[in-house]
Amino acid sequence: MKLAVKYFGMIAEAIGKQEEQLEITGNSVLEVDVFLKNKYAKLEFLNYKFAVNQVLVDGIKRLKENDEIALLPPFAGG
Amino acid sequence: MKLAVKYFGMIAEAIGKQEEQLEITGNSVLEVDVFLKNKYAKLEFLNYKFAVNQVLVDGIKRLKENDEIALLPPFAGG
Amino acid sequence: MSEKKIKNVFVEGAITPLKIADAIAHHQIKTNIGAHDIFLGQVRADEINGKIVKAIDYSAYEEMANKVFDEIREAAFEKYDLTCAHIYHSKGIVKAGELCLFVFTSSKHRAMAFDATRYITEEIKAKAPIFGKEIFEDETHTWKVNK
Amino acid sequence: MSEKKIKNVFVEGAITPLKIADAIAHHQIKTNIGAHDIFLGQVRADEINGKIVKAIDYSAYEEMANKVFDEIREAAFEKYDLTCAHIYHSKGIVKAGELCLFVFTSSKHRAMAFDATRYITEEIKAKAPIFGKEIFEDETHTWKVNK
Numbered sequence: 075m076k077l078a079v080k081y082f083g084m085i086a087e088a089i090g091k092q093e094e095q096l097e098i099t100g101n102s103v104l105e106v107d108v109f110l111k112n113k114y115a116k117l118e119f120l121n122y123k124f125a126v127n128q129v130l131v132d133g134i135k136r137l138k139e140n141d142e143i144a145l146l147p148p149f150a151g152g
Numbered sequence: 153m154k155l156a157v158k159y160f161g162m163i164a165e166a167i168g169k170q171e172e173q174l175e176i177t178g179n180s181v182l183e184v185d186v187f188l189k190n191k192y193a194k195l196e197f198l199n200y201k202f203a204v205n206q207v208l209v210d211g212i213k214r215l216k217e218n219d220e221i222a223l224l225p226p227f228a229g230g
Numbered sequence: 231m232s233e234k235k236i237k238n239v240f241v242e243g244a245i246t247p248l249k250i251a252d253a254i255a256h257h258q259i260k261t262n263i264g265a266h267d268i269f270l271g272q273v274r275a276d277e278i279n280g281k282i283v284k285a286i287d288y289s290a291y292e293e294m295a296n297k298v299f300d301e302i303r304e305a306a307f308e309k310y311d312l313t314c315a316h317i318y319h320s321k322g323i324v325k326a327g328e329l330c331l332f333v334f335t336s337s338k339h340r341a342m343a344f345d346a347t348r349y350i351t352e353e354i355k356a357k358a359p360i361f362g363k364e365i366f367e368d369e370t371h372t373w374k375v376n377k
Numbered sequence: 378m379s380e381k382k383i384k385n386v387f388v389e390g391a392i393t394p395l396k397i398a399d400a401i402a403h404h405q406i407k408t409n410i411g412a413h414d415i416f417l418g419q420v421r422a423d424e425i426n427g428k429i430v431k432a433i434d435y436s437a438y439e440e441m442a443n444k445v446f447d448e449i450r451e452a453a454f455e456k457y458d459l460t461c462a463h464i465y466h467s468k469g470i471v472k473a474g475e476l477c478l479f480v481f482t483s484s485k486h487r488a489m490a491f492d493a494t495r496y497i498t499e500e501i502k503a504k505a506p507i508f509g510k511e512i513f514e515d516e517t518h519t520w521k522v523n524k
Contacts, residue, residue: 080438082436082437082438082506082508083436083508083509083510083520084508084520125438125441125506128438128440128441128444129441144438144441144506146438146506147508147520148520148522148523149502149503149504149505149506149507149508149522149523150433150435150507150508150509150520150521150522150523151435151437151442151466151478151501151502151505151506151507151509151523152340152418152466152477152478152498152501152502152505152507152523158291160289160290160291160359160361161289161361161362161363161373162361162373203291203294203359206291206293206294206297207294222291222294222359224291224359225361225373226373226375226376227355227356227357227358227359227360227361227375227376228286228288228360228361228362228373228374228375228376229288229290229295229319229331229354229355229358229359229360229362229376230271230319230330230331230351230354230355230358230360230376230487247397247398247399247401247402247405248398250394250397250398250401251394251395251397251398252394254394254397254417254476255394257419258394258419258474258475258476259474260474261420261421261422261473261474262421262422263419263421263474264418264419264420264421265416265417265418265419266415266416266417266419267414267415267416267417267494268413268414268415268416268417269412269413269414269415269487269490269491270401270412270413270414270415271411271412271487272404272405272410272411272412272413272483273408273411274408274409274410274411274485275408275409326408327405327406327407327408327410328405329401329405336419338421340416340418340498343416344416344491344494344495344498347414347491348491351487351491
């Protein structure tokens with residue numbers, strides 16, 4: 075399944091990019107997380123949440139083709 | 153006893169003056185109040201508190217020569 | 231008794247947005263501040279018995295009011311961990327839509343500023359000997375009373 | 378789904394005192410307002426492991442953040458009886474002493490404005506996907522995390 079993946083803040087810094095298109099096997103957020111941790115070992119040591127199509131989700135959230143998934147480190151607004 | 157008496161807001165308006173020097177018999181705020189209500193009948197129908205030398209007081213407060221006593225209608229600051 | 235200089239809180243007429251900008255700008259050199267909370271009181275064009283308020287003419291027992299403001303500010307510093315606290319109140323005519331009260335507190339973290347500005351505002355409403363003549367469009371008036 | 382226009386909350390760089398004055402001035406035609414409460418977030422020159430923060434470089438998931446701000450504003454209007462509610466947040470570099478957040482609510486009476494500004498500020502801190510790179514005087518950095 076093709077997904078648009080976005081990285082922010084310290085995650086973008088650790089991975090060295092802000093976004094990419096990825097072909098991923100599996101269809102839940104949890105499976106995407108495992109996929110990304112295999113691809114980027116540094117993620118193992120970082121703290122983040124997932125948003126799908128700009129809404130915070132948990133690991134059981136199902137994905138569909140062309141969804142936008144974002145890795146969000148701790149917030150610092152204000 | 154000579155006192156400086158100050159009137160504010162709707163009290164000043166009702167009495168028609170903002171301050172005056174008065175020679176008053178008695179030495180408590182309560183006695184001053186009775187004195188003033190005799191002098192200005194309109195006070196009977198108005199709501200106010202007393203301050204002596206710029207501090208709110210109750211009726212049993214004792215006065216001394218040349219004290220400043222003020223009649224304060226309800227506050228409207230802010 | 232100590233000869234403490236009591237600040238004058240009163241401003242002639244309305245408090246302008248520019249005065250507020252100026253007060254904020256003066257705090258930008260204080261780099262230990264993380265949060266400001268500002269309360270502004272604005273004169274409402276209230277309808278009272280079919281008449282519209284066009285302005286409030288504020289008067290005060292100024293010497294006493296300045297002492298009360300000083301005590302309120304001191305109490306706020308004791309209760310809350312503040313960097314700064316400022317209070318300004320109008321005297322004289324303030325038209326509907328214009329500002330009559332400006333309370334401004336600053337702190338390292340937001341909770342203290344929120345608590346302090348609210349505390350100071352409530353204390354002012356309850357304790358400051360300030361009187362407001364609400365002037366209607368037909369030039370008659372009534373006297374405002376804080377709830 | 379309705380095609381509601383989502384406001385852009387982000388301002389490039391620091392929020393200026395003049396922008397705040399301007400926002401206040403724009404509310405003086407609303408003569409049903411009696412109270413404004415304004416929260417301002419200011420960047421602190423914190424010391425972290427012996428280094429001094431000289432600026433924060435803010436980035437955000439902007440499309441999501443603007444939606445979150447919109448939801449927070451809508452929720453505030455539902456919870457509190459407000460006349461207006463405005464939110465501005467910086468993106469990019471904001472130096473120590475400069476302002477990065479401006480929350481502004483207005484109501485007929487003070488309690489609603491106090492409650493609403495505090496509610497909105499707490500919600501922003503908890504829910505808005507905004508990230509802050511704290512830049513030290515020696516150009517190294519760390520990442521800010523809201524408590």
